[in-house]
Amino acid sequence: MKRTQLISAFLSLAALWGVQTGSAAAQSAANAKPAYLDARCPVEERVEDALARMTLEEKVALCHAQSKFSSAGVPRLGIPEMWMSDGPHGIRAEKLWDEWDDAGWTSDSCTAFPALTCLAATWNPTLADTYGQAVGEEARYRNKAVLLGPGVNIYRTPLNGRNFEYMGEDPFLASAMVVPYIQGVQRNGVAACVKHFAVNDQETDRFNVEVKIDDRTLHEIHLPAFKAAVHDGGVWAVMGSYSIYKGQHCCHNQYLLRDLLKRDWGFDGVVISDWGGTHDTREAALNGLDMEMGSWTNGLTLSWSNAYNEYFLADPFLELLRSKEIDEEIVNDKARRILRLMFRTTMNPDRPYGSFATKEHALIGRKIAQEGIVLLKNQDNLLPLDPKQPRRILVVGENAKKMMTLGGGSSELKVKYEISPLQGIENYFSPASQVTYAEGYSSVPTQNRHALLLEAVDAARKADVVIFVGGLNKNENQDCEGADRRSLNLPYGQDELIGELARVNRNLVAVIISGNAIAMPWVNEVPAIVEAWYGGTEAGNAIASVLAGEVNPSGKLPFTFPVRLEDNPAIALDAYPGDGKQVEYKEGIFVGYRWNDREQIKPLFCFGHGLSYTTFEYGKVTAEGRQMGPDGTITVSVPVKNTGSRAGAEIVQLYVSDLKSSLPRPVKELKGFRKITLQPGQEQMVSFTIDRKALSFYDDTKQDWVAEPGTFEVLVGASACDIRGKAAFELTAR
Incomplete structure (x- = not known):
């Protein structure tokens, strides 16, 4: 925050709280502070109270950047600006206000955590939580409200230059790993910002390529990790992607942002544009974008002194609101979401203080x-x-x-x-x-x-x-x-x-x-x-x-x-x-x-492949009950024994195969995994519970998930190519 803004914020708070010389007057003022400044009030009450006090200009100011990595607060009301940092592998060096050069700080040398491909390769959700907690602590220490990660775009081709930031080719694995990462970050009062929503799976022509994809592929492969981030992870922010889908840029896309993310999934957080990913004021206003970052700079280099006032969601947006061409409720919804994010982060007095570049974090990184x-x-x-x-x-x-x-x-x-x-x-x-x-x-x-x-x-x-x-x-x-x-x-x-x-x-x-x-x-x-x-x-x-x-x-x-x-x-x-x-x-x-x-193509190395210095023996796979009702579950079990001379960890993988379907389905799909550690000679029974969801496919004609009655197989193995046992069961009709 600039010095003038700090002074303004302090004076605003002083006025609101009635600060006077004399303890009785000060105590009286403190008891009468507005709801939005009272952390004892529910967040939604604070949001509505703050919104009611804001001018149209102040609402619009929340919706766009004021610097390379920050957005404005409301100094008049003592609402601080919000700072973001690139991630998700560590907290990026501080940048100059309006330039991409480093600010030259001597206190911003961080811990580098392993890339997310490495985290995904652990197949360890508990470790993903630890990772998120640690990187969230570093973000909090640097007073960042938003960590711009994690990324969960699908590994579609090995040529994508950004695959190292993502969690692999399988939507189930990516979903299982991203949820605890998000929860770990957000315990620090720092928002995770899952990205890049959606179908941003190549860097070639990334600013202008239109993705043609059928609904089934979108829902089965490219959306599950994002949906898990919202439903199971409770993520507070989502970043739109550069891609074009259904004729609209994904940073202001009616179907992805308004219809799917906010309406169908019930996302109550903030949609943030990728830097330079906004292209039109009306589309940005109406199609779900809440906060615009990086425009007029192309996200990289170009800028000028009044750039931030010229953003699509800045003065051009304000003019459409003033002329009533766009209803004020549109900006109110954006402001509510941004205020909600602020009360979860920068205006949350219970945020821990965090820690930065500590030995503990380095050792966590080594463990991952x-x-x-x-x-x-x-x-x-x-x-x-x-x-x-x-x-x-x-x-x-x-x-x-x-x-x-x-x-x-x-x-x-x-x-x-x-x-x-x-x-x-x-x-x-x-x-x-x-x-x-x-x-x-x-x-x-x-x-x-x-x-x-x-x-x-x-x-x-x-x-x-x-x-x-x-x-x-x-x-x-x-x-x-x-x-x-x-x-x-x-x-x-x-x-x-x-x-x-x-x-x-x-x-x-x-x-x-x-x-x-x-x-x-x-x-x-x-x-x-x-x-x-x-x-x-x-x-x-x-x-x-x-x-x-x-x-x-x-x-x-x-x-x-x-x-x-x-x-x-x-x-x-x-x-x-x-x-x-x-x-x-x-x-x-x-x-x-x-x-x-x-x-039937033999890979160089399979999905899920990885050796150990010890050996593991799998016993007979059983499916309890052999029959699943429409609202029931099946428990699949397999004994696994360490038959070598060293202690070691094995990742037991569960795949499901639909033996007869009305639509083409994969031979098998990952639907469960467990990482277990065994001493030499030790045996453990590993169990999985699968439900109707694990058997479903997305029927684009019905626009819904369908699990058809019939025979299914569960396949348990050490990789997608190393299946050690299987069992069959029936799914009955409703």
């Missing part, structure tokens, strides 16, 4: 990174590497040293520290082992690329173990907002380098840093492969703890790794990226493993 790391392959049990056994360990790859909290677009962070993979390996394996490093490749254009390769290969000949740390990064056309990837293959000559390393040293571990699937033409030559994602502040220690066996890996993939790009349905059907104006989701409901099942 450790649980999210996926052991993809471990031939001949090359891993784990005993840290006490002396070895000559060669670490190869730019990603072993490169900071991954920088770049990537709006998720870029200014961090207190970041442990690189090389540092982590040195921390865990030195001094028992000699750890050396060779760059091997460079993301910076250089004439020495061949020399870097030869140097690494020569060093690999002399090493006992080679740990290659590569993958993608957050440069443009990698895992980065604003542009998609150009290839499924690794960039910068890494595929050739890995092949050469494997040729001279069979004890090769490939650690992949990425938020996307990659091709692996060298998969048969490399005995151990680890997907480590973007692990945040403690990334290097998390990776090394898994390599050293201190942590038994338990992560599983939240999306499919195809063998080749053409195995992805959006690519196979020429349904990405569109013609520059439109993109048609021709794959329909057959996204990810659903497509592989239907087309």
Whole structure:
């Protein structure tokens, strides 16, 4: 808040509360303060009281930005402005008032938490709550009212540059993980802002591409995580997307925002535009947008001194209200929602104070990174590497040293520290082992690329173990907002380098840093492969703890790794990226493993795949009762035993198959999962309860969810490709 606004707010409060010299007068004034300033009053009463005191101009001022990341309050009434921060992996560095440059603070170096793909790979809702709580504490400490995340757009193609910010290809998994994240954030009096609503699944042409999608695909695949965020998570804010749907931009879309989100789902929070996502005053006013951010700056660079008055929901909106072309109740609804958000956040006296860049948060981030790391392959049990056994360990790859909290677009962070993979390996394996490093490749254009390769290969000949740390990064056309990837293959000559390393040293571990699937033409030559994602502040220690066996890996993939790009349905059907104006989701409901099942395509690594340093045995799957009534449930149970020599965690996955349907359905769909930890020899009965909802599909002719009577199968396994048992049951008619 500016100094003049602070003074104004103080004087306003003083006047309202009747502050005088003399304790009796001051006490009398305090007892008579307005309802909107009295936290003992119900929120809705406070909202209506504040709204009744506001001028038309003050209501409109709530509906648009006043700076890059803030909106106005009502200084006359002592209602403070509201500040937002990009997320969802950490609290972004403070920006200048009207510029994208950092403000130069010395107190805004945050904790970097793992990317949401890593969180999704934990398959651990309890950990998602812990994540949300911690990042919410950091947002609260910096006095942010809104955290601009989490993202739950569907992993439709491995080329989307922003997939690392999302929670994978499956709507059930994304729904289960986003709800506790939201609840954790909002316990701090900070609004989560789930994004990008909706069908914003590519960065190519993201500002102007119109998505053609059938209603069934929309409701079954692309909306469930958003609906869960509203119904189960109670999210306080939703961000519209840049895409166009049904001829209207999603930031002011009648069907998505007015009809679906607010009317059908009963959302009582604030719809915030993506930066530069607003295009028309009348549409924005009438079609559900509440707060406009980033316009006239194109969300990126362009601006001028009076830009904020020229926003679509600023003076142009005010003029339509004054002329009665738009009814005042339209702005009243927006103001109510924004005031409700303020009373939940900035004007909530019970908000905790939060904490920032603490050791506790760093360790939480390390725990998430450790649980999210996926052991993809471990031939001949090359891993784990005993840290006490002396070895000559060669670490190869730019990603072993490169900071991954920088770049990537709006998720870029200014961090207190970041442990690189090389540092982590040195921390865990030195001094028992000699750890050396060779760059091997460079993301910076250089004439020495061949020399870097030869140097690494020569060093690999002399090493006992080679740990290659590569993958993608957050440069443009990698895992980065604003542009998609150009290839499924690794960039910068890494595929050739890995092949050469494997040729001279069979004890090769490939650690992949990425938020996307990659091709692996060298998969048969490399005995151990680890997907480590973007692990945040403690990334290097998390990776090394898994390599050293201190942590038994338990992560599983939240999306499919195809063998080749053409195995992805959006690519196979020429349904990405569109013609520059439109993109048609021709794959329909057959996204990810659903497509592989239907087309009988063997993936490189399956959805839900992940190995352990121990082994698990599944017993017989049973479906209690074998029959479900129209309003009943079925309990599915399976015993799981740790048959190895180490304690470990297994993610037991439940899929449902409709054996006969009037509409095409996937071979199977994820409808439940449990993460259990077992000691060697320990056995646990794992149970799932499924209801009619788990059996339903969206019938676009009826515009409703339908569960047809008939025979269903439940399939229980360790991944979408590793089904260990099944059982059948009947759904009876109503």
